[in-house]
Amino acid sequence: MIYDLECKIIENRFVSGKTYILKVEAPEIAKNTKAGQFVMVKPTLEDYHDPLLRRAFAIADVEGDTITLFYDVYGKGTKFIVRRKEGDYINVLGPLGNNLFPENYDNYIVVGxxxxFAGVSLFLKEIKKQxxxxVAIYGARKKEDLSMIDWINENGIDVLYYTDDGSFGKKGLVTQDLDSIIEQNKDAALIVCGPKPMMKAVSKIAISKNMPCYLSLESRMACGIGICVGCVVKDTTKDTYVRVCYEGPVFEAKEIELS
Known part of the structure; x- marks a missing residue:
């Protein structure tokens, strides 16, 4: 079931780089959320409609009645969200997304x-609990962009870090040791969320090894519920298009074309 709620802001603060953390009290959404789902957040107050559209954010964590979102500040919408204060109410629609991470494997390689990384964090938390x-891998251009380090440490999750500039963890891309990690975990499924070039690179390796690989796609969305058909990707198996918000957000790498 999808809920359209006015949610109390518990926390909304800067983390690092261009990333903020937003925690809202949303018991109905929290109770019904599955790893891999997302919400649509209305940036402005009820009587304002510029920007008109909501913003899509992965549900990074669930704690009791609270859901946690991490978001990068880019444009007008996220700049409005930054201004919202603790104790304010913000409109949230969710949980959304129908095709989620597979749970039938005993071993995973998770790449964010x-x-x-906010798209795979709740899944990591759940499989750790199970x-x-x-093997969890987290990469970014520089340390400041690894905005979920504190969350990872708080949840006791072992992670391999990579930065392009070597400012934290190992210098290089998340793919540079992937062949050897796969060799040591041949029964694993790959779970991936991040920039499109990174997902393409990981997908190429997985497909070449005939390894199951599931991509959680990030896309600009207008509605989040499959009506506007504005977030489609090509389904290569059927030579048609599927909606990230509705048929996704998770797809098998071999079945879609990342443009």
Whole structure:
């Protein structure tokens, strides 16, 4: 079930780089959220309609009645969200997304890039709780863009870090050691969320090894519920298009074309 709620802001603060953390009290959404789902947040107050459209954010964590979102500040919409204060109410629609991460594997390689790590964090938390085996990889251009380090430490998750400039973790791309990690985890499924070039690179490696690989796509969305058809990607198996918000957001790498 999808809920359209006025949610009390518990926390809305700067983390690092261009990333903020937003925590809202949303019991109905929290209770019904599954790893991989997202919400649509209305940037402005009820009587304002510029910008008109909501913004889509992955549900990065759930704690009791509270959902946690991480968001990068880019344009007009996110600049409005930054201004919202603790105790204010903000409109949230969710949980959204129908095709989610597969739960039928005992071993996973989870790769997150930049703000995309928020798309896999709740899944990591859940498989850790279930005692499943996993290797988690988190990459970004520089340390400041690894905005979820504190969350990772708080949840006791072991992560391999990579930065382009070597400012934290290992210098280089998340793909540079992926072949050897896959070799050591041949029974694993790849779970990926992040920038499109990174997902393309990981997908190419996975497909070449005939390895299951699931991509959680990030896309600009107008409605979030499949009506506007504004967030489509090509389904190569059917030579048609599928909606990220409705048929997704998770797709098998071999079944879609990342433009």
């Amino acid at each position: 890039g930049g703000i995309g 005692g499943k085996k996993f």
